[in-house]
Amino acid sequence: MQTQSEEARKSEKRSQIINDFSITIATVNGSGSQTSNATILRSIFKMGIPVSGKNIFPSNIQGLPTWYTVRVNKEGFVAREDESDILIEMNSATFNEDLAKLKPGGVLFCDEQIHLPFERSEIFYYPMPIKEIVRQVEAPPNLRDYLANMVYVGILAQLIGIEFEKIHQALEFHFKGKSKPVNINFEVVLRAAEWVKQHLEKKDPFYLEPMEMTKGLILTDGNTAAALGAIYGGVQFASWYPITPATSLAENLQNYLPKLRKDVDTEKNTFAVIQAEDELSAIGMAIGAGWGGLRAMTSTSGPGLSLMSEYIGLGYFAEVPVVIWDVQRIGPSTGLPTRTAQGDLTFIAFLGHGDTQHIILLPGNINEVFEFGWKAFDIAEQIQTPVIILSDLDLGMNQWMGKPFEYPDSPMKRGKVLWEKDLEQLDGKWARYLDVDGDGITYRTVIGNRHPQAAYFTRGTGHDEYSRYSEDPQNWHDLLERLRKKFVTAKPLLPKPVIERMVMSEIGIISIGSTNPAIQESRHKLAQQGIKSDFMRIRAYPFVGEEKEFIESHEINYVVEMNRDGQLNQLLRIEYPELANRLRSFAYSDGLPLTAKRLFDFIQQDKE
Amino acid sequence: MQTQSEEARKSEKRSQIINDFSITIATVNGSGSQTSNATILRSIFKMGIPVSGKNIFPSNIQGLPTWYTVRVNKEGFVAREDESDILIEMNSATFNEDLAKLKPGGVLFCDEQIHLPFERSEIFYYPMPIKEIVRQVEAPPNLRDYLANMVYVGILAQLIGIEFEKIHQALEFHFKGKSKPVNINFEVVLRAAEWVKQHLEKKDPFYLEPMEMTKGLILTDGNTAAALGAIYGGVQFASWYPITPATSLAENLQNYLPKLRKDVDTEKNTFAVIQAEDELSAIGMAIGAGWGGLRAMTSTSGPGLSLMSEYIGLGYFAEVPVVIWDVQRIGPSTGLPTRTAQGDLTFIAFLGHGDTQHIILLPGNINEVFEFGWKAFDIAEQIQTPVIILSDLDLGMNQWMGKPFEYPDSPMKRGKVLWEKDLEQLDGKWARYLDVDGDGITYRTVIGNRHPQAAYFTRGTGHDEYSRYSEDPQNWHDLLERLRKKFVTAKPLLPKPVIERMVMSEIGIISIGSTNPAIQESRHKLAQQGIKSDFMRIRAYPFVGEEKEFIESHEINYVVEMNRDGQLNQLLRIEYPELANRLRSFAYSDGLPLTAKRLFDFIQQDKE
Amino acid sequence: MTEQIEAQGKRSGVNLVGLTKMDYKGNPSTLCQGCGHNSISSQIIAACFELNVHPEEVVKFSGIGCSSKSAYYFLNRSFGFNGLHGRMPSLATGALFADYTLKGLGVSGDGDTASIGLGQFKHLLRRNMKLVYIIENNGVYGLTKGQFSATADQGLELKSHGVNPYMPVDIAWEALIGHATFVARSFAGDPKQVKELIKAALNHNGVAVLDIISPCVTFNNIDQATQSYVWGKDHETALHELSFVPRAEEILVEYNENEVKEVQLHDGSTILLKKLGRDYDPTDRSAAITILEESNACQCLITGLIYINPNQPSMVDMYNLTEKPLNRLTEVELRPKRETLLELNNTF
């Protein structure tokens, strides 16, 4: 190993790189590095610099390699990068592979206990005397391992210029103001910084400088946003079964609901959250509750969704409003439970045997996650059908910057529900499945309605407009046609695509969900290469209609998605086959969030 | 009510209608009419006249209306017709609706105990003194109800000319040669015929005359064919859960296996059939058995298939050969359990969360049901993946004419399985997921292989080529790409479409499965109207490639299917979007088998 | 809209809530004549009529099967949901959270509950969800034509399905071990007991499991089958003569205290158990265990209230819900105030 080579010294002379780099922190999971990483992220955020943090963790509890990547970018491009400028290495097991992904001229901070040789003379290398610094702090022995990770926070902070005040704020945030842990952690940070001042000379070009770009923004994860969205949507019933990466959505409900949704006078709950014994039961409960007139939901990921197929089919057919969150992880099968993808799209589009249709909402950032979180109930209750919201591990579990969550801009829409007084007015004359309004959506009553004509019988088998059992062929046919009509009625209620255009654009890019940051960055880079692009981020399925014009306005539209089979592209082909020659599929999936580079390279090569 | 009107007498003078009519027999289920109806069907078949029989029954056990329709057609067109020429009415509850579907000039045979007025002077009406005739027979009282139905067999036989010798043969077939029931039933038939001779004068124009057209053919149902196909395919393990209309498939396995598949010397079984506690378990067992090296299968219908989603996804990902029969009934949800459809196609094409692909076989007659029944094992074991065979209630439970089942024309293909001796030759050097042949299909071992290098660990989570656990992104990506390659390798093994062309054809018709008879008849009728057509019956998914040329060779191709959403059309659009403008969807689904008329009318109108 | 069922006879007397028995009827049954399930439906109707419960206050649930179909053949004025095979418990659980004032009444079959549904059934018990859960137990899958269900006798031979090789699930045992707070076994051929048990169950604050032997006359009625009419009639041994006395009513019948046991329910109503031969205390779990062990050994059909624990909180109790039923809460109650979101935003 060598300390400071000729090479490195040369590159030192290059100009400073400010607010524009990626950091990878390589640790072992279960070691408490999450706190340290979150602290780095939030303190940079608090400095006003756009940032994102992504946790790339194994599917186990303790002892395996974990990476945390922080992207700092003054222009706001915060997609993940495959390679990083700064590597903080705390895990000898991954030293070599990590180093291979350090960009030329990058910086290596390395626990000095990792005595491994390497041959990269062009990089900047700072060994970190982790143990030694921790030893200086008075702390209970059981905390020492955790505190070790705070050392790199201090060292990094000192060298790249994270403001210590912001670190303190971040720690306060993390420990919810509890001063004891804040103080002890902060002390480690300061000592580490002190050590740097005394022992290191800064040679690398990476610097942070405060900006104003995150002012007024928030930083949180999608599963928190989803839970809050549901709560402001008036969720009354949630049943769920633990599964990564959806678990924290339900756990956030459990955390926030008691604070936000107790009756002020009586301290009684206006909600119930039930951990079911599996997903067959979770969806059954949610469908039961939705049928009973509650705003009901469940949250799961791929394997759970597969188990829910039959009940969701019943929900569609029996016309029960329910909201289902699918926080996607990469599949098929159990797959990689801690890696992300957008692979459940076609499965859901055709979910359940027989002819089915489902409304799918496709949020692309935490604000949409929040917004769709409440809107989904309005849509589900108005259309009387399951609404599935597709999030993913990246959006759900990683930290995203966003605008403050906006209070719902419209009153709750509970759909066509008849209560006692309505039935009195109607003289008891109504029929559950009679399409009186011609929009496919019929009137329903819910249990507890004491009007003697209120009750009806719900079933997954054939029925006529009066909810009587029926095997009549024409009946069945008409019922299915009415169900189809509901989805036409639904379209105006669904979020329209977000379309962003460039002047003199040449190509279109179409995508969904969490690929947004990578796409924005590639567009920027492509534009720098002279390839201007328009971007349509689809936010709902069935397609609402506006997609057509967008596609038509470009000869080539790249359909970008994180799966293997180009599932969005498949659905677009079904809907707009005549435009298929304008669609070019870019589907790539390896479990990690998309990088701008991958897309940029693809489009650039394709254009050549 | 009137007996013989002026109208009827006129029409009597029209020429005789021979071997070309439809009969509807309206009874109550659980009354034993099945024997009578089967007897009519089989005796006509034995007269050499093309015939088909369809049972339209309710989803209950006893006491509700049931219809049996027999189509007799000398040209071999035996699709169901909506209206019939002859109505045998045994159920007062449906008298009016049944009568409404009797064609003008048709014949009504009616239990004389049904005293209902009607106004159709143009029809021929024969009241049947059912009770009276049964009373003449000496029979145990508990059989009288059943025997009542034999009366209409005798009356019909005498009037339209079913040969009594054939009826006797049919009864022998039905009662497996047991002379007691054969004799008693035959006696009723003869007495009824005698009564006709003495009391009725034939006025209607409908006659049967022996032909030679069914010579050498067989008459049976698809679920029997499927079970036999599986048995000749060497099925070793079948796990199932009862569900209409798939139940009789497994029950046929249970019936035939002990006869055909006991070790001759030891009387030991070379198979196991297990009734599981549900479909989650049935598929789990089948996947376990397939993994263990058995030719394993399960059979189910829509709701069961939904429950199997997750395990089938595992089968795909863990590369386990297994054969799954989906005998479709109309859905979504519980739907109409005793009605047919082709509605599970897209659901299966995308079955399971994440990127999946599945091989679907699409038999269109009982011979293909048998053939695919054995071939499916070859395909599943060669490609190491689940193979799903889509049958439906019509194909599975109704009686179809066919050629004798043909013995498999090739030895069993067990795929790439390594046993002890193979591993010795390889010196133990192999890897479960290493694509040594470049076709995506890797070598496997199965349990019981005692070679010390034989074992490997199978899982639904990420793994490398050596079946080691892996979360490596590139690994995952490569694995999924190899899985994709398997489906390219599979294509040449899949049944090609059956293409039938007419000279100077103008349109194409594309379909799958049990719509075949209705399509053939419509083509014939359309041709008579000058609209010549070619027909492609697709028999496998993924599409094998030949579909393209067919579609290209017609400006309009009608894609005919029994579902609401045009699912085959959707899949064709995905595969051949550039040809979508040549595809016109004809999707209709009401639970009953397609009629030629409906398709004929559609195409004719469309052409106008 | 509730379908109007034609009165099939003269309207009989009205009950305390002013309704006649007709108001508790359902659609005409399409089950086989003589099916045990029909007789249970009649007792459900009679029990509700006699309990003076408004049909609108009962919600019906079922799975899939002949038994589950029967939910359509009683209480036409009650809401009902005929869900998925084996998964009625979750459906009912979710639905009943919508309005805790309602009485849930589930009807299932042995296939529905003990084969595909065993998991959901057992978890329902653990949670003590307030639901009357009737298993119409005939040992076969009636609706799919008579295959063995998980409760079929081991060794039972049926013409078209051979011999059942597996050990049966004993639903009452499962319920007891699974922490059910009300476990009864009865027999469709004993309508009086069925009716009184249903009344008691409808007033129990928790899950009430009624394992009722309900013969399938079409597929499993051979005399040797323990789920047949003949076997039941010959082997039934009632633990007690049971009658239910609602809260409002005084116990008028006079009885010898040594001969009658009283069990008081959560809502103040009472179950009276008149001794028949043995001294049996259904609140004693050990006694219940003994009786079930004995009933395995004795080859008899012991019927009656096997176990009851009237004091455990029901699942809904655990959730501390508002007094107003959840499904009647309005936007003001459901959507937190605007300020709260502003505060929250400051925490991110």
Place this chain on the structure above:
Amino acid sequence: MTEQIEAQGKRSGVNLVGLTKMDYKGNPSTLCQGCGHNSISSQIIAACFELNVHPEEVVKFSGIGCSSKSAYYFLNRSFGFNGLHGRMPSLATGALFADYTLKGLGVSGDGDTASIGLGQFKHLLRRNMKLVYIIENNGVYGLTKGQFSATADQGLELKSHGVNPYMPVDIAWEALIGHATFVARSFAGDPKQVKELIKAALNHNGVAVLDIISPCVTFNNIDQATQSYVWGKDHETALHELSFVPRAEEILVEYNENEVKEVQLHDGSTILLKKLGRDYDPTDRSAAITILEESNACQCLITGLIYINPNQPSMVDMYNLTEKPLNRLTEVELRPKRETLLELNNTF
């Protein structure tokens, strides 16, 4: 190909089939240090080594969870299938039909078995499938970070998950009532007992349920939790000192007949039960019921072999299979002769 595990020490002695303990090891565990599951894995390795069973003759199965992952951490030379959450029983059932000569060894968790998997677990028992079924019972879902599973104590309070409101599933009770023919309860902190039980279970001709308390040191190891190390250590009461004697071996230890009970297994091997305090006969189902009732009441962890019935045919026995394993049958044996089809065609 079997992955080669680097010897992590000197090769120790060889057993009767010429293998060292290394040959029974698996991949390095990625579970938490101190996790009870690791200790059970060690005992599986030791038991198989001492039993002189070829690793190729054991087939491993598991569901999903930390416990289920552990199947990768032992017997690397055995085939293994890590299936779906809660649905290992069906997988194992199907697979073991392929070669009845193999020993099936399933590893599951309490979430896997008692929450999502309760149905499949119970049906496995009814069929008496020949499979060793180990539940590594820690009361929580370890892998998803410590939520309560169905076996968690009612009233247990965990920092991040509040108080568990529901009654726990008692796996041994469930197994006994569900007709399991071998029911044991043990404790990861009692490795000797675990090992001997595994040996006995591997030689039982039917399903062998081992409910082993296996503390989750990360999420459920507080002293009050009955699934913690401390509680287990403090409250374990062994029914007997158990040792397994294979068929071939003579029982060499001399013992007082009054102090030791022998249970002979189907294959001629023997379980020796040395009395500890009480006289307990695990072949007596009533005794087993009593002991389980008692263990509920006494607030103690009664361990040992609770029940065994060595004489009931296993599921595979019921299917009258060929002597040659099914998966070695060849085309001649599997495809009926051409003539048979001709005959069949004549019947249609």
